[in-house]
Amino acid sequence: xxxxxxxxxxxxxxxxxxxxxxxxxxxxxxxxxxxxxxxxxxxxxxxxxxxxxxxxxxxxxxxxxxxxxxxxxxxxxxxxxxxxxxxxxxxxxxxxxxxxxxxxxxxxxxxxxxxxxxxxxxxxxxxxxxxxxxxxxxxxxxxxxxxxxxxxxxxxxxxxxxxxxxxxxxxxxxxxxxxxxxxxxxxxxxxxxxxxxxxxxxxxxxxxxxxxxxxxxxxxxxxxxxxxxxxxxxxxxxxxxxxxxxxxxxxxxxxxxxxxxxxxxxxxxxxxxxxxxxxxxxxxxxxxxxxxxxxxxxxxxxxxxxxxxxxxxxxxxxxxxxxxxxxxxxxxxxxxxxxxxxxxx
Numbered sequence: 001x002x003x004x005x006x007x008x009x010x011x012x013x014x015x016x017x018x019x020x021x022x023x024x025x026x027x028x029x030x031x032x033x034x035x036x037x038x039x040x041x042x043x044x045x046x047x048x049x050x051x052x053x054x055x056x057x058x059x060x061x062x063x064x065x066x067x068x069x070x071x072x073x074x075x076x077x078x079x080x081x082x083x084x085x086x087x088x089x090x091x092x093x094x095x096x097x098x099x100x101x102x103x104x105x106x107x108x109x110x111x112x113x114x115x116x117x118x119x120x121x122x123x124x125x126x127x128x129x130x131x132x133x134x135x136x137x138x139x140x141x142x143x144x145x146x147x148x149x150x151x152x153x154x155x156x157x158x159x160x161x162x163x164x165x166x167x168x169x170x171x172x173x174x175x176x177x178x179x180x181x182x183x184x185x186x187x188x189x190x191x192x193x194x195x196x197x198x199x200x201x202x203x204x205x206x207x208x209x210x211x212x213x214x215x216x217x218x219x220x221x222x223x224x225x226x227x228x229x230x231x232x233x234x235x236x237x238x239x240x241x242x243x244x245x246x247x248x249x250x251x252x253x254x255x256x257x258x259x260x261x262x263x264x265x266x267x268x269x270x271x272x273x274x275x276x277x278x279x280x281x282x283x284x285x286x287x288x289x290x291x292x293x294x295x296x297x298x299x300x301x302x303x304x305x306x307x308x309x310x311x312x313x314x315x316x317x318x319x320x321x322x323x324x325x326x327x328x329x330x331x332x333x334x335x336x337x338x339x340x341x342x343x344x345x
Contacts, residue, residue: 009078009199013056017076020063024327027067035083036091038073039066041325043167048175049073049095050166052104052159053088054111055080057199058219061156061297064328070163071104071326079199079300080220082110088118092129100128100172104159104179106151107135130172132179134158136188136308138243139216139225152219153260153297153308154186157320160329164322185311187247189240192217192224192262192304199300215239219262219299219306237276237307244309245284253311254289255281256320260306263298270294273305289317292330 014035021030021037028037036053052062053075062074072095075083092101101122105115115131122129136154140147162179170178192214195204198221205221208214213236214224228236248255259274261267270293281288289312297306310316 013076013078016056016059017063020327027325027327028063031090031094034090035087036073036075036094037063037066038091038095039068039071041068042072043068045169046072046166047097047099047169048166048172049092049097049101050104050159050163050175051075051088051092051095051101052155053077053083053091053115054106054108055082055220057196057300058297060295060328062159065156065159065324065326067324067326067329069167069322069324069326070159070329077110082108082114085114085117085121088115089121092118092122093125093127096122096127100130102162102166102172102175102179103129103131104155104162105131105133106155107133107148108150109147111151112147128172130176132158132162132176132183134183134186136183136186137218138187138189138247139218140222141247142225150218150222152188152190153258153306154183154188154310156296157186157256157258157308157310158182160324161316161319163324164319167322182310182316185248185253186308187244188306188308189215189243190217190219190262190304190306191215191236191240192302193230194264194303196221196263196300196302214304217302217304219297219302221299221302233272234276234279237273238280240307241277241280241309244307245286248309248311250311252286253313254287254317256310256312256317257281257288257291258296258306258308258310259291259293260297260308261295262302262304262306263295264301264303265305267294270305273307277307290320294330296328
């Protein structure tokens with residue numbers, strides 16, 4: 001993080017959240033004492049409040065996806081740290097619907113613990129609560145990782161699709177089941193040519209040779225599973241796509257792709273990644289039904305990108321296409337299905 005920026009993490013997170021609320025007053029309401037934002041408006045038929053959260057430093061996740069059609073509330077923690085269970089509890093009470101509240105949680109130990117404590121407190125107050133755990137990161141699919149696969153960019157797709165389903169009036173059990181199914185059909189992999197800057201030291205979190213790329217890096221600066229010699233983008237993307245396709249079921253389902261920047265990768269490069277990914281899928285006879293490109297889940301200023309693939313069906317695509325009014329969700333989808341009408345504000 002550049003030295004001219006605020007270095008006190010608590011002050012920076014609080015100021016950023018307040019600034020976000022000032023920038024988007026028509027979308028969110030800010031609770032400065034408890035440190036969360038909630039949607040100013042939601043569909044009248046929504047029976048379940050949707051809440052997510054996690055460490056700061058991944059913007060626009062999660063606050064950028066609060067608004068009608070997606071999340072009802074988001075709780076940011078300190079940089080790369082879970083929100084406190086009190087934040088989660090109070091935000092959940094604020095947005096719970098008649099059928100309770102659903103927590104969408106990335107699979108990290110701190111998040112699981114704090115969301116779990118908040119859920120226990122909600123149950124004691126008679127507020128139904130369920131959890132969807134997102135664990136899409138293939139790089140952490142190893143017996144040596146006790147917590148299992150990490151939750152990364154697939155979280156955004158799960159939030160969007162569940163938001164549309166909640167607007168249709170689905171209940172807590174139905175949304176929980178749908179969310180678990182979606183999480184099971186999403187996988188991601190990330191690469192980086194340079195680490196993020198550590199807020200504590202002002203230096204790179206880890207060293208990367210200028211002739212290598214880290215294959216399987218984590219969004220908190222977790223070291224990659226291997227370092228590769230630099231290779232043409234088409235080869236690198238092909239390698240990533242192969243890993244993802246091997247992990248996805250059903251094998252012939254239409255695909256949703258999310259090409260996500262990790263903070264310091266240009267749009268020019270990200271669109272080139274999508275081009276190479278689409279070429280791989282076309283060659284393999286796989287249908288790329290929808291695609292999203294941009295910064296959705298960053299890692300401060302990491303120089304890299306991730307690819308997420310979701311094995312979809314027509315219901316999933318319809319829910320993905322439903323309108324959402326948030327600070328960060330795009331107005332219209334790219335690569336629409338034939339006959340699909342773009343959603344405009």
